[in-house]
Amino acid sequence: MLLTVDIGNTQTAMGLFEGEELVAHWVFTTRAQDTADEVRLSLIGQFKLNDIDISSCDDVVIASVVPALTECWASVARSITGREPIIVGPGIKTGLAMRYDNPAEIGADRVADAIAAIKLEGAPVVVVDLGTTTNIEVIDEKGRFMGGIIAPGMGTGADAMFTHAARLPQVDIVEPAHAIGTNTIDAMRSGIIFGEVARIDGLVRAIFDELGYEAPVIATGGFSGMITELSQTITRREPRLTLHGLRLVYEKNR
Template sequence: MVNASAAPALLAVDVGNTNTVLGLFEGARLASHWRLTSRRDATSDEIVLSVRGLLSSAGRETDPPRDVIVASVVPSLRFPLRQALRQITGREPVFVEPGIRTGMPILYDAPQEVGADRIVNAVAAYERLGGPCVVVDFGTATTFDVVTAKGEYAGGVIVPGISISAEALFERAARLWRVEIRRPEKVVGKTTAGSIQSGLYFGYLSLVDGVIERISREIGARPRVIATGGLAELFGGGSERIEEVDPLLTLTGLRLIHERNRGG
């Protein structure tokens, strides 16, 4: 159970297209974290009930965090989230959006187009690894975000996520069936299911390493690479280019950005 008086608490909320990840920080320490399904039609009352239940499990039912920071890629949840978090904490939540201080220059042609989660990941990766570095986020889409040696957000690559790719295959091919996405023992499958698993895992892994290699050639350097997201551990272990894996990297980035905007 959390000692509510130990340190100022911060609730970090990462709202993705498929999942929402929440983290409760006490100072720089991630004390608790949770993963929920993102419901685009969720009401503010439903969000209040869910978040209060999570905080209660962490010993914060009567002493909720006073500060909240949110990165969301789901526009329809912005209003109910703001209402719910304001009701829980009594204060206005901070959203990662244009105008917030990230400490990272954005070299994108249209900076407002960059997803909040991508900037947050880049901030956390540069703080941890220095630059140049690449963050690979295995989410609904798989994103590759590049940070220069000077700590600038250079841009990136977006490809369909592995789950989306698998669903497209299963829906379009009548004689192929759904399989668990996991690492097979061998590349050459001896059954249809094994062949599909091999193609999904090793094919996607080759995509990941191949994109990183092309990024390296383009920037003329070998960047350090970190993976995050729900399937980061599965693919990070088989990659020849991914050096570190942190499924909760986005939460760390949210904490860092909150610190850079405190009092401002």
């Protein structure tokens, strides 16, 4: 089976594939200071929780935006499979045409999202990935990665208010009942959640204006469930889009 690993700044997502079928998936907190031994213990624990023999994993593909953890995970992958893992980055075949100024700058997760989105919807297509940052990826009608938008994510924005505004409390990201908050916590939640929806819808419409046509919009990432329900432009939610994209990258490189 194939293990796909998406190492993000806040969370690490893993998916175990048997062929094209995602048979198990896990998410845990990313800790940049982890050693290879700690990563291995976490991975073994996840397999045991799902009653899966870790020796059934015979290959690994990794996307990482945390350089300090990339080699840790690669070392663990080698110890489990006896093979070099595929690490998404320069030199890896993706089949994705680029119109980006410097393709080497594009995060591996953004590449995986784009590849999976094209597989699901064809081109053109737009991806909204809601995580530590809110990333919007744009693929034109010829299937080319045109670029996109990177903005602070909802959790990042909430943490910034708590950190930099002395009288504002830390709040859970929960949808408020009304846009007009009648207390500080609900007012903050309204700004965080309804503000994010308005930002995404406004940016997607601006993208459509620049393209000269509309396209399907796929949401993914930790906050995608809440935002998809409220958005007027998102047409589909695929919470594990990146993992499926990593599987597709693997198929092009083995």
